Amino acid sequence: MKATTSATASPTRVIEVKNLARVEGEGALYVRVAGDEIAEVRLDIFEPPRFFEALLRGRSYNEVPDITARICGICPVAYQMSSCHAVEQAFGVTVGEPLRTLRRLLYCGEWIESHVLHMFLLHAPDFLGYESVVGMAADHRDLVTGALALKKAGNRIVSLFGGREVHPINVRVGGFYALPRKERADELLEELRRNRPFAEQAVRFVAGLKFPELDRSYEFVALRQPTEYPFNEGRIVSSNGLDIPIAAFLNSFHEEHVAHSNALHGRTKDGRPYLVGPLARLNLNFDRLPESLRSLCREIGFTVPCRNNFKSIIARGIETLYAVDHAIEILEQYDDSVAPHLDIVPRAGIGHGCTEAPRGILYHRYDVGDEGLVRRATICPPTAQNQPQIEDDLRAFLPQALALPEEEATLRCEQLIRNYDPCISCATHFLRLHVERTT
Amino acid sequence: MPVDGQAKLAVYKFSSCDGCQLSILDLEDELLALAERVKIAYFLEARRHVDPGPYDVGLVEGSISTPEEAERIIDVRRECKFLVTIGACATSGGIQALRNWADVEEYKRTVYAHPDYIRSLDTATPVAAHVLVDFELRGCPVNKYQLLEVLGAYLTGRRPQIPTYSVCMECKRSGNVCVMVAHGTPCLGPITQAGCGALCPSYHRGCYACFGPSDSAGPRSLCRFFMERGLARPDIVRMLRGFNGYLEPFKQTSDEYESDHIRYG
Numbered sequence: 223m224k225a226t227t228s229a230t231a232s233p234t235r236v237i238e239v240k241n242l243a244r245v246e247g248e249g250a251l252y253v254r255v256a257g258d259e260i261a262e263v264r265l266d267i268f269e270p271p272r273f274f275e276a277l278l279r280g281r282s283y284n285e286v287p288d289i290t291a292r293i294c295g296i297c298p299v300a301y302q303m304s305s306c307h308a309v310e311q312a313f314g315v316t317v318g319e320p321l322r323t324l325r326r327l328l329y330c331g332e333w334i335e336s337h338v339l340h341m342f343l344l345h346a347p348d349f350l351g352y353e354s355v356v357g358m359a360a361d362h363r364d365l366v367t368g369a370l371a372l373k374k375a376g377n378r379i380v381s382l383f384g385g386r387e388v389h390p391i392n393v394r395v396g397g398f399y400a401l402p403r404k405e406r407a408d409e410l411l412e413e414l415r416r417n418r419p420f421a422e423q424a425v426r427f428v429a430g431l432k433f434p435e436l437d438r439s440y441e442f443v444a445l446r447q448p449t450e451y452p453f454n455e456g457r458i459v460s461s462n463g464l465d466i467p468i469a470a471f472l473n474s475f476h477e478e479h480v481a482h483s484n485a486l487h488g489r490t491k492d493g494r495p496y497l498v499g500p501l502a503r504l505n506l507n508f509d510r511l512p513e514s515l516r517s518l519c520r521e522i523g524f525t526v527p528c529r530n531n532f533k534s535i536i537a538r539g540i541e542t543l544y545a546v547d548h549a550i551e552i553l554e555q556y557d558d559s560v561a562p563h564l565d566i567v568p569r570a571g572i573g574h575g576c577t578e579a580p581r582g583i584l585y586h587r588y589d590v591g592d593e594g595l596v597r598r599a600t601i602c603p604p605t606a607q608n609q610p611q612i613e614d615d616l617r618a619f620l621p622q623a624l625a626l627p628e629e630e631a632t633l634r635c636e637q638l639i640r641n642y643d644p645c646i647s648c649a650t651h652f653l654r655l656h657v658e659r660t661t
Numbered sequence: 662m663p664v665d666g667q668a669k670l671a672v673y674k675f676s677s678c679d680g681c682q683l684s685i686l687d688l689e690d691e692l693l694a695l696a697e698r699v700k701i702a703y704f705l706e707a708r709r710h711v712d713p714g715p716y717d718v719g720l721v722e723g724s725i726s727t728p729e730e731a732e733r734i735i736d737v738r739r740e741c742k743f744l745v746t747i748g749a750c751a752t753s754g755g756i757q758a759l760r761n762w763a764d765v766e767e768y769k770r771t772v773y774a775h776p777d778y779i780r781s782l783d784t785a786t787p788v789a790a791h792v793l794v795d796f797e798l799r800g801c802p803v804n805k806y807q808l809l810e811v812l813g814a815y816l817t818g819r820r821p822q823i824p825t826y827s828v829c830m831e832c833k834r835s836g837n838v839c840v841m842v843a844h845g846t847p848c849l850g851p852i853t854q855a856g857c858g859a860l861c862p863s864y865h866r867g868c869y870a871c872f873g874p875s876d877s878a879g880p881r882s883l884c885r886f887f888m889e890r891g892l893a894r895p896d897i898v899r900m901l902r903g904f905n906g907y908l909e910p911f912k913q914t915s916d917e918y919e920s921d922h923i924r925y926g
Contacts, residue, residue: 243709246679270676270727271779272757276768282899288869292756292904295680295802335687343686343707354708356696366693374689385860387687388680388802389871392864399866479774486773636709645679 234261235624237632242639244344244354246296247646251635252482253616255624263616265609265639267483269646278599283309283395283568283590290586290601291389294645296339299332299380300579302393303454304586304601309395311469312573312590313566320560321397322454327552328383328393329453329577330545334376335387336580337500337538337545340643341428342369345535348637349431365427368420372542375410375417379549382410397563404558411553414546421546422518425539429522433532434634436619440529440611441494442502445578451510451544452503454577459506460496461527468576471585477606488607495610498582499642500537501528515544531615531641538643568594579604581643605645612642668816671703671716673737675723675730676757676785681748682706682722684805691809698816714740718815720808724750726757726785738792745811746788749801749904753873756801757785758907786907796821801871801904804856824855827875828868832859840867847887849900852878873905880914894922 237253248269254262274293281289290305291298303325310317317325342365343355352358359366377387382402384390392399442461445452445468458474459465466474475496477486490496508516508526519525524536570592576585582604589598619638623631672682686707688695702712719741725731738744749755760768761784769776788794798811798821807823814821824830828850832839840846840862848867850859856872874880884897901915 241705243705244707246683246706248674268729270730271769271772271781272676272726272785273760273765273768273772276763276771277756277759279771280899282896285899285903288903289756292678292680292801295678295683298678298680339683339686347709353710356701356708359693359696370689370692377687377689385864386802386857388683391861391866391869394866398864399861400864479778481775481778484779 237628237635239632239636242636244347244640245644245646246294247644249639249644249646251616251639253620253635255620260617260620263613263620264482265612265616267609267646269484271484275599275601278596281596283313283566283588283594283596286588286596287393287395288389288391291393293601293603295388296336296645297332297579297581297584298389299328299384299393300577300584301586302390303329303577304575304579304584305588306393306395306575307454307577308573308575308586308588309590310566310573311575312571312588313395313569314571315396315564315566317397317564320557321563323552324383324398324401326453327549328380328390330549330552331376331379331383333545333580334542334549335373335380336376336643337542338369338373338376338424340580341424341535341538341542342366342373345637345640345643346428346431348633348640349535369424372417372420372424372546375413376545378410378413382406394563396566397561399562401558401560401562404556407553407556407558411550411556414550414553418546418550421543425518425536425543426522428535428539429524431535433530434619434637435622436530436532436615436638438529438531438615438618440497440502440531441490442505443496443498443583443607444503444506445576445583446506447510449510451507451548452578458576458583461506468585469574471574471576471602472587472600475602475607477602483609486606487610488602489610495614496607497531497611498604498607499534500541500580500582501531501534502582503578504528504537504540511540511544512547515540515547518543532638534641534643568592581605581645582607603645605642608642608644612639612644615641668699668717669702669712669714670699670812671714671719671737671741672701672706673703673719673721673723674705675721675734675751675788676726677723677748677750677755679706679722680802681751681800681808682720684747684803684808685720688805688809695809695812699812716741718743718745718812721746721751721788722748724754724757724785724787725791726782727780728782729780731782731791734788734791743795743815744792745796745798746794747798747800747808748803749799749871749873750785751788752797752799752908753905754785754787754907756904759902760785761907762902798823799854799872799905800856804858807856825876826855827851827878828853828855828857828859828862828872831855831857832862835859835863837862840865845890847890847892847900849883852880852883869900869903870905870911873908874911878910880910881917884914884918894918894925898922
């Protein structure tokens with residue numbers, strides 16, 4: 223997008239990107255520098271509010287996963303998973319095997335399509351000097367066609383087990399409405415096996431990109447499970463030693479409402495920004511990767527802790543390969559004769575759910591009445607949680623960016639924002655304050 | 662008809678989830694060929710570069726829900742020769758149109774600590790309520806092949822072939838057992854426009870009307886049938902007030918059932 227900058231001789235410089243491109247949703251960047259001092263950094267979110275938490279009230283529990291999916295067309299599975307887990311907890315139900323693993327399979331599909339979309343169609347052009355994937359495809363045709371085929375394989379998982387790629391229809395509280403036949407799952411398995419070599423090539427490719435310098439003392443926050451890489455369950459942990467059950471999320475984190483954003487800003491209870499998403503997950507769960515992937519990481523020189531979020535593209539590559547391998551493993555064991563869902567009996571209660579959306583932890587809380595109608599809903603999407611950290615990263619990065627020519631400086635700032643794969647559609651419509659802070 | 666590769670395409674977003682414009686990027690097998698046939702001149706989700714208008718085809722995702730959007734859609738209409746709205750938000754108002762039955766100020770207070778920071782219209786409405794629209798493509802989300810059909814039709818100068826009959830037609834053609842007849846599962850398929858391929862019944866659940874009312878849909882007789890099968894009026898109101906609830910005849914029927922519920926319980 224066009225950047226407007228004042229004359230370089232002036233003591234005040236402004237970098238302004240009025241419409242951020244290659245992100246999901248509507249946002250803008252505003253930076254003001256007075257002399258040597260960075261006076262103001264704002265990631266404006268003007269994506270219109272859609273008031274999901276208000277309109278969910280009075281809706282039936284079985285409509286909740288269908289409605290919350292519509293918060294985000296890129297990660298609808300994440301919304302469906304967090305809302306199902308939260309409602310199930312309110313009803314005192316736990317979905318065990320084999321459905322638990324099939325939910326992980328569905329989530330693998332979403333990670334693959336979302337991560338590959340971001341890595342190759344949205345983020346890679348920044349690293350390779352193109353304004354879009356269209357220009358990039360002219361010079362890197364094989365890379366782009368490989369990425370599109372891998373993305374399609376991810377989408378195939380979601381469309382087979384979810385019914386369709388965007389806003390799946392087959393997810394319900396208690397499991398799935400129906401399970402696909404084994405023959406169809408076998409075709410999918412073959413498609414994933416065919417695309418596995420490209421998924422590995424993709425990791426090597428993104429690891430070879432040139433990364434701007436950035437070293438931040440992030441507080442990483444992610445889910446952690448006893449043995450597996452996290453998707454649907456676990457405890458919320460942080461690199462500063464936090465280790466809490468999902469139900470305690472709102473005791474440790476809160477949201478504040480600032481004037482320039484229709485998304486609320488997530489902060490820790492003591493007011494610090496924190497980082498969620500692929501880089502946080504990988505830093506906190508590196509030991510949960512299979513040995514084959516850890517050895518690939520050593521080979522490409524990726525080590526943890528990694529505190530440069532420009533390298534989140536590598537984390538996405540590693541997670542994509544993990545998701546491909548994990549999906550293959552699950553499909554090899556697939557049995558279509560199991561019951562697709564548990565029977566659900568609604569009862570009054572409060573439930574919490576937190577799952578790992580492609581962009582980081584997504585927390586839902588529902589207060590449900592006797593007849594299974596929602597009394598109150600609270601949703602904390604990952605991009606709202608990351609928003610203060612994005613602004614904080616910009617402040618840290620700006621001194622080196624400002625040494626560059628204006629157009630280049632603007633581009634690097636945009637690239638930094640795209641490190642977060644911000645989903646602005648998700649981040650807007652939120653959230654009830656639990657601790658109110660004025661700005 | 663524009664020369665191949667010269668037609669300028671613009672993709673706009675209003676109040677929405679991004680899912681319908683994502684459908685374009687989900688055309689994995691066709692995307693590169695599409696980019697050769699049309700010039701993707703304005704598409705913020707995919708490109709940083711913007712070619713100035715006017716554009717030959719504009720695709721609009723999202724409903725009109727803020728004062729800024731109500732102004733911007735007029736500019737969008739001016740810069741597009743052929744304006745196509747894509748998806749439930751743009752063609753019906755979408756799920757956020759539920760606010761049209763509610764007090765938006767109360768909604769703001771529920772969600773935001775500082776409701777005064779929020780600029781929002783009292784309603785979320787379809788694009789056609791604001792400007793002339795050349796073609797409306799339904800769906801929550803749109804069917805990406807229908808989207809390709811609309812673009813292809815424009816490029817070859819013919820009418821888009823988008824059926825307006827009901828989901829039942831697709832369902833029968835797929836050889837599904839009727840979920841309503843066989844299992845008593847309430848299904849909006851008889852009054853919903855085709856387009857999804859009868860997805861929900863194929864997965865053993867009832868249709869929930871992602872593609873809005875079909876041509877000559879008669880919701881009243883279907884809703885009477887639901888009541889005979891034991892559904893209460895509030896259940897029917899919720900079913901009709903889904904992703905296309907603000908479109909007629911869904912809207913009027915849900916309003917009737919709501920007032921009957923107040924009157925008769």
